[in-house]
Amino acid sequence: MEFLLGTNFYLSQYQKIKMNIERNTEIKNPETKPFLADAFYPENSEKLPLVFFAHGYKGYKDWGAWDLMAEKIAAAGYCFVKFNFSHNGTTVENPKSFDDLEAFGNNNFTKELSDYNAVISHFINGKQIDPERVAIIGHSRGGGISVIQAYEDERVKALINLAGVSHFGYRFPSGDRLQGWETDGVMYSENSRTKQQMPHYYQFFEDYKTYEERFNIQYAAQHLEKPFLIIQGTNDEAVKDKEAYLLHEWNKTSELFVLEGANHVFGAKEPWESDALPNDLELATDRMIEFLQSNL
Numbered sequence: 001m002e003f004l005l006g007t008n009f010y011l012s013q014y015q016k017i018k019m020n021i022e023r024n025t026e027i028k029n030p031e032t033k034p035f036l037a038d039a040f041y042p043e044n045s046e047k048l049p050l051v052f053f054a055h056g057y058k059g060y061k062d063w064g065a066w067d068l069m070a071e072k073i074a075a076a077g078y079c080f081v082k083f084n085f086s087h088n089g090t091t092v093e094n095p096k097s098f099d100d101l102e103a104f105g106n107n108n109f110t111k112e113l114s115d116y117n118a119v120i121s122h123f124i125n126g127k128q129i130d131p132e133r134v135a136i137i138g139h140s141r142g143g144g145i146s147v148i149q150a151y152e153d154e155r156v157k158a159l160i161n162l163a164g165v166s167h168f169g170y171r172f173p174s175g176d177r178l179q180g181w182e183t184d185g186v187m188y189s190e191n192s193r194t195k196q197q198m199p200h201y202y203q204f205f206e207d208y209k210t211y212e213e214r215f216n217i218q219y220a221a222q223h224l225e226k227p228f229l230i231i232q233g234t235n236d237e238a239v240k241d242k243e244a245y246l247l248h249e250w251n252k253t254s255e256l257f258v259l260e261g262a263n264h265v266f267g268a269k270e271p272w273e274s275d276a277l278p279n280d281l282e283l284a285t286d287r288m289i290e291f292l293q294s295n296l
Helices: 007-016 066-075 101-105 109-123 141-152 175-184 203-210 217-222 241-250 279-295
Strands: 019-027 035-042 048-054 079-083 129-139 158-162 186-190 197-201 228-233 255-259
Touching: 019 066, 019 109, 035 066, 035 109, 048 066, 048 109, 048 141, 066 079, 066 279, 079 109, 101 197, 109 129, 109 141, 109 203, 129 141, 129 279, 141 158, 141 217, 158 279, 175 186, 175 203, 197 203, 217 241, 228 241, 228 279, 241 255, 255 279
Parallel strands: 048 079, 048 129, 129 158, 158 228, 228 255
Antiparallel strands: 019 035, 035 079, 186 197
16 A cells, blocks of 8 residues: 555545454553453554644543544554543453442543553554554643643654643632532532433542642643644534644644634544534544644
8 A cells, every 4th residue: 555645535535445343452551440442443464653642531432433543544544542541441352331439539630641651552563563653632621631742752643632621620619619628528410311420539630739740741741842733613612712723822833723613522422323423523523634744
């Protein structure tokens, strides 16, 4: 397969390219717990650049149209890996359901960064991988984690933020609600899709405060000296577009791609039953491919 034909070839022909898909590879992380990853890559004798995708809050690797996004980016000449964070509430046995709410309640940013390191380490030395060409993509809260990972990890050469948050601290409660959380030791957030009451133990906030300097997305963005693409919809109900503008302001060399009318998940939903990407996510995916081909 020739990978020098340019983006347009892949955007029109990607569904015809023979794709290898390795699902539910178990990643061992002694600092957290085992978690799963999927790898998508075209049949090819060349060494491929490696792209990772980190899901967001109450998300998971198999949500919605992420598979279609993975296939399209992989067909452009990449090994695309999407993974579940170890404490996102899913399990190795059932990666598509929140069967382990105890793990969800014990999640924190330290664990997610540890998982990020573990999944990169697992795939980067693969025989078909070019270890000098690694990019990461993060959606929503995973976007914030990805900014920090890209800043800390010299293996990462490029970053894409997909509706990513600009500050973790603003999302914690304050005042009486914070005091109540500390007193009770747990607070709950309803999953609007499954109606599950999903716990957050107070350790989540304690971990954030202990390592607040490390978890400063603004600082990481300001000091990031790597290609950085920010993609944001103007109708995002979860992460307002002002956060994308802030990230762009903090990182003077970043690129900002704003999709008018796009929501937080770029038109996707769970389950996604179409064989085609939603229009906004397809536009975002096309832009990601262009950015990767120019910067990786």
